[in-house]
Amino acid sequence: MNIAIIGGGAAGFFLAINLKQLSPNINVTIFEKNTNVLAKVLVSGGGRCNLTNSFAGIDSLHQAYPRGDKLLKRAFRVFSHLDTYKWFEDKGIKLVTQEDDCVFPLSQNSNEIIECFIRLSKELGISVKTSLDLSSITFEEKYALTFNQDNTRVQFFDAIAITTGGSPKAEGLNYLEALGHKIVPPVPSLFTFNIPEDPIRELMGIVAENTIVSLQGTNIKASGALLITHWGMSGPAILKLSSYGARLVNDKQYRFNILVNWVNEVNCDILTDYLNSIACKNPNMKVSNVRPYDISSRLWLFLLNKAEIPLDRKWGELGKKGINKIMNRLSNDEYSVHGKGSFRDEFVTSGGVSLESINFNTMESKSCKNLYFAGEVLDIDAITGGFNLQAAWTTAYIAAKAITQQ
Numbered sequence: 001m002n003i004a005i006i007g008g009g010a011a012g013f014f015l016a017i018n019l020k021q022l023s024p025n026i027n028v029t030i031f032e033k034n035t036n037v038l039a040k041v042l043v044s045g046g047g048r049c050n051l052t053n054s055f056a057g058i059d060s061l062h063q064a065y066p067r068g069d070k071l072l073k074r075a076f077r078v079f080s081h082l083d084t085y086k087w088f089e090d091k092g093i094k095l096v097t098q099e100d101d102c103v104f105p106l107s108q109n110s111n112e113i114i115e116c117f118i119r120l121s122k123e124l125g126i127s128v129k130t131s132l133d134l135s136s137i138t139f140e141e142k143y144a145l146t147f148n149q150d151n152t153r154v155q156f157f158d159a160i161a162i163t164t165g166g167s168p169k170a171e172g173l174n175y176l177e178a179l180g181h182k183i184v185p186p187v188p189s190l191f192t193f194n195i196p197e198d199p200i201r202e203l204m205g206i207v208a209e210n211t212i213v214s215l216q217g218t219n220i221k222a223s224g225a226l227l228i229t230h231w232g233m234s235g236p237a238i239l240k241l242s243s244y245g246a247r248l249v250n251d252k253q254y255r256f257n258i259l260v261n262w263v264n265e266v267n268c269d270i271l272t273d274y275l276n277s278i279a280c281k282n283p284n285m286k287v288s289n290v291r292p293y294d295i296s297s298r299l300w301l302f303l304l305n306k307a308e309i310p311l312d313r314k315w316g317e318l319g320k321k322g323i324n325k326i327m328n329r330l331s332n333d334e335y336s337v338h339g340k341g342s343f344r345d346e347f348v349t350s351g352g353v354s355l356e357s358i359n360f361n362t363m364e365s366k367s368c369k370n371l372y373f374a375g376e377v378l379d380i381d382a383i384t385g386g387f388n389l390q391a392a393w394t395t396a397y398i399a400a401k402a403i404t405q406q
């Protein structure tokens, strides 16, 4: 059997190696359009490769995977984060789980993963062909592949795995649509928010540790730390919100309003009671000098100004109206987002080959027999934390297993 894997990234290599380990007699060729393979793995996790997550902080998979959770729920029964952990440690790569549940190589170096993949590919006899960009797939008795750089030569295979990763442009997926697959239009996910001309940017560098941010007019929200930057807002809560709302804010052309709850307290009565208790205990103290919830002092002064409360006003003088203004500012602070930025160049694509077009148990196409998918080319994407690579390992492993069981 001759198998072609299109795309020499995380999913492509993982699929090829598992395929050869499960069935050594299969001939496997990886085709990569660039001169270098595994380029994204190299830069992943800031060069440290956050290759999976302990999932300890995840209550429901939908929290980590806004798209693809249902498929992955089933798929993780076959190859989970624990299998990933074992797989890499069996290959001699020691791993470490950080306090935030992210898993990295102990060496803190993504090169260790790349060297492992390259060494195993050589040992297992996997052929890796670079600078070959797939241009078309046709099928008669076998799959016939042509490549842009070599369009006179057709290569024939019994099965194909598409592991071409996220594509920001829908045109890159046209050939898959032509083969009968439904395509969910690709849009970016995991980005920061530009909030131009808002004075909040003067507080750049301040981190509010425990916030809830939401897209105004929707029930889409995310919690966690929020970093104020010189262009707007970033940090885990914002990246998560960008992931949960990726499609919606793309429809709005990245012009939308967000509400920030700076103190992670959604119950207005609890918040009001708390502010009243501060006023009772400190009636003669200036509002600027007693900060609720240990909020950063610069942020507190900023919010008081925004609430139009004079900084020398005493807590005892605030009255119901003043307490209400502060309560609103702390829990419902509105900002207008105009545009998106990047987070350390890290982004993923939401969209791609629709999961309606594939068999969840095998990753095989429903419209083309012996055509498989794995990785970010599928309409699966996650928040940051190692979840995206975990999806690539899991889907690649399942496709490899299914190919060997044909």
Ligand SMILES: Cc1cc2nc3c(=O)[nH]c(=O)nc-3n(C[C@H](O)[C@H](O)[C@H](O)COP(=O)(O)OP(=O)(O)OC[C@H]3O[C@@H](n4cnc5c(N)ncnc54)[C@H](O)[C@@H]3O)c2cc1C
Binding pocket: 006, 007, 008, 009, 010, 011, 012, 031, 032, 033, 034, 037, 038, 039, 040, 041, 043, 044, 045, 046, 049, 050, 051, 052, 132, 133, 134, 135, 163, 164, 165, 166, 344, 345, 346, 347, 348, 374, 375, 376, 377, 385, 386, 387, 388, 389, 390, 392
């Ligand atoms: C800067 C950055 C940092 C990241 N860090 C992390 C992290 O720490 N943890 C995490 O879980 N996720 C991270 N991600 C996301 C993660 O890297 C991807 O989700 C993952 O690499 C997807 O694997 P893949 O194999 O599907 O795609 P890729 O790794 O993108 O591989 C696809 C390959 O296919 C090739 N290809 C595309 N089209 C063709 C074609 N027509 N013919 C031939 N070859 C083709 C591409 O050149 C590429 O080499 C990061 C992403 C970025 C951009």
